[in-house]
Amino acid sequence: MDRRDFLKNLGAAGGTLLLASPWLSAFADVEHTRHSKARIGVVGPGSRGRFLMSFLKNNPKAEVVALCDIYRPSIDEALKMYPQARVYTDYRQLLEDKEVDAVLIATPLDVHFPVAMAAFEAGKHVFCEKTLGITIDECYKMYHKHLDTGRVFFSGQQRLFDPRYIKVMELVHAGTFGDIEGIRAYWFRNGDWRRPVPSPELERLINWRLYKEHSKGLMTELACHQIQVGSWALRQIPNRVMGHGAITYWKDGREVDDNVSCIYVFDNGVKLTYESIISNKFYGLEEQILGHLGTVEPEKGKYYFETIEPAPGFLQMVNDIEHKLFDAIPFAGTSWAPETANENHGEFILGKRPQGDGTSQMLDAFVEAVITGKQPPRIAEEGYYASALCLLGYDAIEQERILTFPDEYKLNYLNHHNPTTA
Amino acid sequence: MYPFPHLYKRLDARHSICYVWFEAMHTRVDMALCHLPEAQACGLAAAMRDEILRIARFADRFNPESELSRLNREASRHEIKLSAELHAIISHCMDCHRRTAGAFDITVQSTPHIPHTIDHVLCNPHTGTIRFTRPGVTIDLCGYIKGYALDQVHRLLKQSPCSDALISLGNSSVLACGNHPGGQGWPIVLPGQAGRSVTLSGQCLTTSGNTEGHYHLIDPCTGHATSSTIPTSVITPDGSTGEVLSTALAVADEAQRQFIARSFQGQFSLA
Ligand SMILES: NC(=O)c1ccc[n+]([C@@H]2O[C@H](COP(=O)([O-])OP(=O)(O)OC[C@H]3O[C@@H](n4cnc5c(N)ncnc54)[C@H](O)[C@@H]3O)[C@@H](O)[C@H]2O)c1
Numbered sequence: 072m073d074r075r076d077f078l079k080n081l082g083a084a085g086g087t088l089l090l091a092s093p094w095l096s097a098f099a100d101v102e103h104t105r106h107s108k109a110r111i112g113v114v115g116p117g118s119r120g121r122f123l124m125s126f127l128k129n130n131p132k133a134e135v136v137a138l139c140d141i142y143r144p145s146i147d148e149a150l151k152m153y154p155q156a157r158v159y160t161d162y163r164q165l166l167e168d169k170e171v172d173a174v175l176i177a178t179p180l181d182v183h184f185p186v187a188m189a190a191f192e193a194g195k196h197v198f199c200e201k202t203l204g205i206t207i208d209e210c211y212k213m214y215h216k217h218l219d220t221g222r223v224f225f226s227g228q229q230r231l232f233d234p235r236y237i238k239v240m241e242l243v244h245a246g247t248f249g250d251i252e253g254i255r256a257y258w259f260r261n262g263d264w265r266r267p268v269p270s271p272e273l274e275r276l277i278n279w280r281l282y283k284e285h286s287k288g289l290m291t292e293l294a295c296h297q298i299q300v301g302s303w304a305l306r307q308i309p310n311r312v313m314g315h316g317a318i319t320y321w322k323d324g325r326e327v328d329d330n331v332s333c334i335y336v337f338d339n340g341v342k343l344t345y346e347s348i349i350s351n352k353f354y355g356l357e358e359q360i361l362g363h364l365g366t367v368e369p370e371k372g373k374y375y376f377e378t379i380e381p382a383p384g385f386l387q388m389v390n391d392i393e394h395k396l397f398d399a400i401p402f403a404g405t406s407w408a409p410e411t412a413n414e415n416h417g418e419f420i421l422g423k424r425p426q427g428d429g430t431s432q433m434l435d436a437f438v439e440a441v442i443t444g445k446q447p448p449r450i451a452e453e454g455y456y457a458s459a460l461c462l463l464g465y466d467a468i469e470q471e472r473i474l475t476f477p478d479e480y481k482l483n484y485l486n487h488h489n490p491t492t493a
Numbered sequence: 494m495y496p497f498p499h500l501y502k503r504l505d506a507r508h509s510i511c512y513v514w515f516e517a518m519h520t521r522v523d524m525a526l527c528h529l530p531e532a533q534a535c536g537l538a539a540a541m542r543d544e545i546l547r548i549a550r551f552a553d554r555f556n557p558e559s560e561l562s563r564l565n566r567e568a569s570r571h572e573i574k575l576s577a578e579l580h581a582i583i584s585h586c587m588d589c590h591r592r593t594a595g596a597f598d599i600t601v602q603s604t605p606h607i608p609h610t611i612d613h614v615l616c617n618p619h620t621g622t623i624r625f626t627r628p629g630v631t632i633d634l635c636g637y638i639k640g641y642a643l644d645q646v647h648r649l650l651k652q653s654p655c656s657d658a659l660i661s662l663g664n665s666s667v668l669a670c671g672n673h674p675g676g677q678g679w680p681i682v683l684p685g686q687a688g689r690s691v692t693l694s695g696q697c698l699t700t701s702g703n704t705e706g707h708y709h710l711i712d713p714c715t716g717h718a719t720s721s722t723i724p725t726s727v728i729t730p731d732g733s734t735g736e737v738l739s740t741a742l743a744v745a746d747e748a749q750r751q752f753i754a755r756s757f758q759g760q761f762s763l764a
Contacts, residue, residue: 245501245531364498376498381514382664385523386500389512392674393502399680399690400659 091240094231097436097447104132109441112137112171112195114162114186115178116149119200119227123175124152126431133438139165142276162186166193173223173441176200179279180286184209191216196223196441198434202291203458207466210458211480215492217451223440225433226454228299230369232436233429236300238420239360239369243304248362248374251305254343255359256297258289261352263321264329281325288327289316289347290465291458293356298335298464299457300358300369301343307486308456309335309343310476316468320350333464338486345464372425373417386418452484497542501531508674513538517545518639519555520663527657527674537653541646545662548645551579552638554602554631565632569625572617580621586637587616589737594752596741598713602633606716636701636736639666643697643732665700665739666732669693683764685724691764693728698764699735700726701743712744719744726764734760 089095109132113120116138127133139159140146146158159165165174166189173196176186184204190197197217203226204210217224230236243251268277279285280292302308314333321329329350335343360367365376388400419425440447459480467474481487499513511534513524522545526534551560564573575583586599590611600610613627634641639662647668650658657671659679669679671694678694685702701710702724710719725743729735738761741753 242500247498247500249498378498379514379516379521381498381500381512382521382523382661384664385512385514385525385661388659389500389502389510389525392510393504395675399682 091244092231092237094436094447094450094453095237097439097445097450100443100445101439104439104442107132107442109133109438110136110170110172111438111441112139112165112168112174113149113156114139114165114174114176115145115182116140117142117145117177120145120175120177121149121152123177123198123227123430123434124149126434127438128152129431130435130438132442133434137165137168137171142273163189166190166195171195173198173437175437177227179276180291181205181279181284184213187213188216191220191222191224194220194222196437196444198225198227198437199454200227201295201454201458202287202461203454204462205285205287205291207459207462207477207480210455210462214451214455214482217446221446223437223444223446224451224454225437225440226451226458227433228296228454228457229429229433230296230300231303231429231450231453232432233369233427234432235372235420235425236303236369236429239367239374240303242374242420243360243362243367244306247365248360248367248376249364251341251360251362253341253361254301254304255361256294256300256343256357257346257354258293258297258356259347259352259354260349262349263323264349265323281327283326286327287462287465289329289331289349290333290461290468293347294331294333294345294464295457295461297356297358298343298345298460299453300360301335302456302460302485303453304360305337305341307337307339308476308484309337309460310486311336311473312460312464312467312476313473314345314464314468315471319348328468331464331468333467335460335464367420368417369420370425371417372420374420375417381418449484452482455482456484497538499535499538501534504674509534510674511535511538513542515542517542518549518553518642518662519635520639520665522663523661525659526655527671529655534655537649537655541649541660544645544649545642548638548642551576552582552634552641554633554635561632561634564623565630568623569628569630572620572622572624574620574622577621580616580618580623582634582637582641583614583623583632584616584618585733586634586737587611587614589741592753592756593737593741593745594749595713596745596749596753597737599632599634599637600630601711601713601716602631604629604631606711606713608714608716636665636740637733639663640697640699640732640734640736642666643668643735647732666735667693667698668696668732669698670695683726686726686764691728695730697729697732697735698726699729699732699739700724701736701739710740710743714744714746727761728764729761 135153135156137157138149139162174190176183176199183199187197187199203213266277268274275282312335316328316331319330330348333345357368357370367374384400481489497515501511503509508528511526515522524538553559554561560579589597603610613625613630615624643666660668673679678692680690680692682690684700712719725739727735727738
């Protein structure tokens, strides 16, 4: 789905889409902002930073005007995309650049907080890659700095903008799959998670993911995306978490676990289980949403119903009607043979195999918000809780204790209330 | 929460389509209800589902608890007093047997089935009772009650604010009301007719025929399953007549066809 289709579809069913995903209102002013430009400075144009830049490059309303990195090869690669960008080696200098409206932070996790706080102080809008901070306390301070300065604040939770996930949540919230009874999220890979290091003293700069001073490992790098799917589906923040983690396979001097498992418990007893192992990749990644009437697998882009599947002819008709086609409805045969319906292959959520992952739409939304200066509803809160929850899981693993979401870190959001900030 | 899965698509502020599906009467039921708020569409679908299940409960010969099963078990021993509804259904089917020159026959499942088995069913309109004058008579309403259920569902639909709907019972009995959201009537591809389609509005399309490897249509004259897999589809104002005619025409010989054409003149067209 290209950007225009995405916006068109948004218009067609705007009302319900905005209920499930209110941050999509970021696109409300697309016409008015047609001739404006968001001037963006990228801090940490490493692999993710440059991937994000490749999408900005496609958006005529965005211009990367400044780059900052402490590793020259990252700068050199980034300059290939934006040769005119001014180059800095200290993010504080970049923040003094008056021509920069917004910063995009794609540094290792431990560097997010100082850059984001200084950026808000300098009056810049902030797009910060997930996980926001390396502790819940950092995330909380970043969120409040955003509120205090009134600057736009996005985090790299691209699923929030993935048409597939948006559609899934619309269906889930409409009760299509019944009561949500559980979420099973997992990410399985088979690899050491290392990158080649040209010289030994660069180990921690390049393989920062493996060291606790820079990252919290699988929980902050992978789980952060997937736990958010659970609270989005249930429109609730889970308040308790227990877990365990260990290094079971990659005993190569790394500090972070290569095998983690957490159980997040919602107030109604529904659980989100999270599992990540990086020495077996068979099941890949998924966030299975289990309802009493059906199941959704948003990563695969498919849904399934518990009893009987929808009839292909009707489904086709309903999808065509949604896409404004008028065609004859085929009826399969004179009588339905239940024997053939046992294999449950599921149906594609958007009627076809998934494409893209929302990153491009997320950046387009950020660019719109930078130009209008308007923070779309709930996006900062979703980012905050995605980060806080994966960090709480990490803490539960480290402490081997059942942890409760700390009152002092609650926002006034969904089932959470914080009397001190109300 | 809704008792069945459904998909609700909003097309614009006033237009929507709600697709509901579930199992009933040993088959699948699919309903597309247009332009109602989601809760209302699901409420209407639930009422229609309840109605279909209610009919299935008394008229299902495979359910030993049903009123029809009791009739089949006991009517050869003594006279059975039936509910007014089941009595009326059976009387109507027997009338249709006459009007189709014997091609539509609700006793083909009897053991043995010999020509005129149906004459062993004595229907008393005054007492509301039925008696079989021979053991082994079995009344089977399987196809017919789909059409009948479609008619009852149609009645509920007419009482509701929904005027545009498409309802299918097992793909073989289809009711189309009002219009498809994209145009006039509901265009439907005819089963087994190489993509040929008809446009229906306020009508039923009923199809009878064997599916490959599954020969369930019995010729009342021979008592044997027919082997033709060419489906017969008829368009009628109501579902019951559709069931009677599609079943009868699927097994009728030329003389019976001409008889049916005369006795149901103006009440159907062949699709
Ligand atoms: N949203 C997603 O799906 C997704 C995917 C991958 C990575 N990420 C996130 O993006 C971030 C970066 O990941 P990556 O894979 O690109 O890492 P990377 O190591 O490839 O890039 C990080 C860059 O930051 C630079 N850097 C380090 N310290 C710096 C400092 N003090 N000032 C300026 N630059 C500094 C590094 O030199 C490097 O160029 C992480 O937070 C990661 O979690 C998000």
